[in-house]
Amino acid sequence: MTKQRQPNERAGSSMALDLDPSMLSLDLDNEGGDPLLGEQSDCQQDPTGTCRLAELARVAHDLNNLLTVGLGRVQAALDLDSVEPNARKELKVAARAIRQAQKLSRRLMGSAVAVESDEPEAIDVGELLREVGEFLLDSQGVTWEIKAGKGVEILADRSEIFRMLSNLVLNAREATDSKRGRIVLTAMHLESLTPGRAPVVRVEIRDNGCGIPEPQLNNIFDARYSTKAGGSGLGLDVVRQVVKRCKGTIDVDSRLGEGTTFTLLLPGIERQEITRHRVLLMDDDRDVGQVISAMLRTLGFDVEYARSSMEAVDLCRAAVNRNARFDLAILDFLIPGELGGVETIPLLLDLDPNISALVSSGYTSDPIVNEYQSHGFAGFIAKPYDLSELRSALDEVLESSATRGKTSERRGRP
Secondary structure, three states, X not given: OEEEEOOOOOOOOOXXXXXXXXXXXXXXXXXOOOOOOOOOOHHHHOOOOHHHHHHHHHHHHHHHHXXXXXXXXXXXXXXXXXXXXXXXXXXXXXXXXXXXXXXHHHHHHOOOOOOOOOOOEEEEHHHHHHHHHHHHOOOOOOEEEEEEOOOOEEEEOHHHHHHHHHHHHHHHHHHOOOOOOEEEEEEEEEOOOOOOOOOEEEEEEEEXXXXXXXXXXXXXXXXXXXXXXXXXXXXHHHHHHHHHHOOOEEEEEEEOOOEEEEEEXXXXXXXXXXXXXXXXXXXXXXXXXXXXXXXXHHOOOEEEXXXXXXXXXXXXXXXXXXXXXXXXXXXXXXXXXXXXXXXHHHHHHHHOOOOEEEEEEOOOOOHHHHOHHHHOOOEEEEOOOOHHHHHHHHHHHHHHHHHHHHHHHHOOOO
16 A cells, blocks of 8 residues: 655644654653653643743753763774774764754754754765664664665755654664564666756665554644554654745655565755766886876866877877776876887877876976967976866866867857
């Protein structure tokens, strides 16, 4: 049985606080008395809930102080060299849990007034799912796995997405048997449902638990509706609200005795492919070649290195044949007993007329070096040079090459 609800559909009333109080073990339904305010509190006669929210904020303030102490102690323990690796891992999970609890506490403290969410940020959904899984499923007896594509990202409030995923994973954990339970967390890209729009991110939380009876599927997203004894009925309402703010959808498919799958479709981030320029470097000195190659990679370039003119020509030919042409070449001016940069550049231009080249030399007084443009070079860089000088020389050549390319397009050149 499948139940789908668009996030802007609403049934029942919503909670003024956008969080799951069950995570803090607070009974906001006040069944059997008010644990925070006392049975005789005047707040029970407060129809607007203002007094109740103010008291709740004060309790949250005290809670936040305790969490601050707890986090400090955990961080102090992490600083100890004597902490075993397994214990260190558990402490890191505890620190993450306390930080999430602090965010919830801050929301409670600001509940009497409008509280804005954190600034949206790019979130790797796969990494966050892994964090939630380690937080809620490790050491719980259930088997769990994560299937996540690379770079599956959304733009949202990280604390909200963490809370949303935590509610769904917690539900899956509670629905499964600790001995045979299995939970699969999935994040993947889908093609955009609308041409020209950003990609869609699909998130699934699947378990092999007890399942949800069909009559209850119509109500599970309603505020304060719960099938669990003592449940607040706010967990899936929180999920629905977060999905709504993300302009996404949520769907549930459940079969008794087989399990449940929650599927979320959220707007992804459209990432333009970052072009890494390719550089052909020719220098007969291996040490110099390795140093310059490392500098180029630091600047974000892909590099192929040649120690001779023949090797450089072979690399250029292979790049052209596989349609992975070089954008730039840096050629040593003089190679003893071999063809130098001046003799090599015409050979490269024959293979790839669009390649731009820098001539590199310590012979700054040589007439040929001073007339580098007449020999087919786009620039000159004097040895020795540092990272900033190399960056400036390459930027100048790339900018000149881009301008030349635009001019050719306007003139209709191929």
